[in-house]
Amino acid sequence: MARITHGLTTSHIPAVGATIDQGRTQEPYWKPLFDGYEWTKAWARENVPDVVILVYNDHASAFTPALVPTFALGCADEFPPADEGYGPRPVPVVPGRPDLAAHLAEGLILDEFDLTLMYDMPVDHGLTVPLSLIYGQPQAWPTTVIPLAVNVVQYPPPTGHRCFMLGQAIRRSVERFDENLNVHIWGTGGMSHQLQGPRAGFINQPWDHAFMDRLLKDPAELARMKHLEYVREAGAEGIELVMWLIMRGALGPEAEELHRFYHVPGSNTAVGHMVLRSAETPA
């Protein structure tokens, strides 16, 4: 059977992608941020999964104002990098995993998660920046990817509880897939940040640390947090953190932390990064 063995969280800041693409990661401003991913890059070279289920949000790239799906699952053979206004990022096309995606679509919809299914979808910095942070600048990505796009742009986004339950359903569905596959799940976005209005630049470091602690130890309770608290305590764009709960739900009740990194700032944003192993994964 297929199995979700590990989970990972990371911010997906667009300027981080531009910095990698322009070869500026060793500049004094950026070096501390990229140093925080060195442990993970080494770990990821030794632990290449068959598939990454990559939870992210589209930033008005694939989804125009005409269409606002709450959860959208990428079922295509491949996903091209989007042109977000600067031209597409110079990164490889992202290979999909259509057989597992079709299985997930069926399993999750029958499990009463009414997903939107995407067969033609460009992917923006929300998805490609995490791949670059973990896998660097390869000619081709070392793993296949199933994108799971979550609406955190238009209110209301899904509740944290709904996200957590979706993660649990993803775990059940993956385990019903016949082929032996090692699956990782990534939750991206966050941590505290606000990109709009007079309050822009908002960062809440103690809250971010508490969020990571609770995500590890007490995710079911964390999942009860209201949207209002995310916006009040983590800034308007801190709402992206609901996506981390999908990752956590998919790891099962207990998880072990392998690595954690936190840094301010990455452009306008607090960078948070965790690598977790499901307690059900053989060490």
Add this chain to the structure above:
Amino acid sequence: MTSYTVEFDDIPGTRVFTASRAKSGYALNQFCMSLMKEANRERFKADERAYLDETTRMSQEQKQAVLDRDYNKMIDLGGQIYFLAKIFATDGLSYLQAVSTMTGMPVEEYQQMMISGGRSPEGWRSIKDGD
């Protein structure tokens, strides 16, 4: 408006992008999406006013806010930052450069605030609690 929506109005300096804002900002946000094509970016840069008049159904107020690059005003008129990002990308600006313009701080001062740990939550949580 529901109580869900109203509660967010207590957070200072913040507009959440509700379904009703999405409706009022529809033409503005669709204009932004059009800038994802290089040919449209060129046409817009060549004559901004003509591009807005000929290709969009935005209100005069929305058009003026775009011409002024007044991002707070664009958000008040239904714009959302990830859509509006297509405008400042067309201008060759980063998120940090564009976002700083909404705070009333010079960009160097804004960046220094971020390097020093960001805007402190103190005083920025609640209008009614003054916190």
